[in-house]
Amino acid sequence: WPGASEWVPRGRSVAALADAAQRCRGCDLFRDTTQAVMGSGPADAELVLVGEQPGDREDVEGEPFVGPAGRLLDAALTEAGLDPSAVYRTNVVKHFRHTDRGGKRIHKSPARWQVAKCEPWLLAELDRVRPRGAVLLGATAGQEAFGATFRVGESRGRWLPWPQAWPAHRGEFTLATPHPASVLRSRRRDEDLAALVADLRVAAELLT
Numbered sequence: 001w002p003g004a005s006e007w008v009p010r011g012r013s014v015a016a017l018a019d020a021a022q023r024c025r026g027c028d029l030f031r032d033t034t035q036a037v038m039g040s041g042p043a044d045a046e047l048v049l050v051g052e053q054p055g056d057r058e059d060v061e062g063e064p065f066v067g068p069a070g071r072l073l074d075a076a077l078t079e080a081g082l083d084p085s086a087v088y089r090t091n092v093v094k095h096f097r098h099t100d101r102g103g104k105r106i107h108k109s110p111a112r113w114q115v116a117k118c119e120p121w122l123l124a125e126l127d128r129v130r131p132r133g134a135v136l137l138g139a140t141a142g143q144e145a146f147g148a149t150f151r152v153g154e155s156r157g158r159w160l161p162w163p164q165a166w167p168a169h170r171g172e173f174t175l176a177t178p179h180p181a182s183v184l185r186s187r188r189r190d191e192d193l194a195a196l197v198a199d200l201r202v203a204a205e206l207l208t
């Protein structure tokens, strides 16, 4: 598989990316999906949120974070003093990786090689939106940015440098926090939600 580069259009428009990604054959993940899901939000957002990949709902609707994890994320953003409509949301991988079990599509995390093949789309988004900061939601996003040894638990909730892996545009900070889907699955949901909100508050402060 050739990676996404040859499908990424030139130019500065972030809106043009979603259409172009529908043609991408950079890896095998376009198969068995409804569509590619590019990021969404203001093209001049100060903050970008980076998730893993679209889920079942996102694959159907063509928008990131419209399912259960997205609803929890919006609530957490609001509680942290961030306006959900002012942030740009995206994922490191643009197609939904899943396995089929009993007629249901079960989420399966993208492999490291698929994340690498898809990276040109994320870099194009960052280069066009040019945010001041990026929040890395979960291990897939954290490791995309900082490499396979990155652990969210050890680095969450504080200023992190702009990743070397993202050279096109250089923002002021990144901040890592667990993925909202992991909060949904947690047995200590209230505590974990409070901790997610606390991390997002740090991101809000870094923007002031």
Ligand code: URA
Pocket (backbone or CB within 6 Å): 051, 052, 053, 054, 055, 058, 063, 064, 065, 066, 067, 069, 070, 090, 091, 181
């Ligand atoms: N989880 C993600 O990482 N991204 C989405 O868009 C939805 C769920």
Ligand code: SF4
Pocket (backbone or CB within 6 Å): 003, 004, 021, 024, 025, 026, 027, 028, 029, 030, 036, 093, 094, 095, 117, 118, 119, 121
């Ligand atoms: Fe292209 Fe990314 Fe989809 Fe793979 S997952 S086909 S690289 S858009």
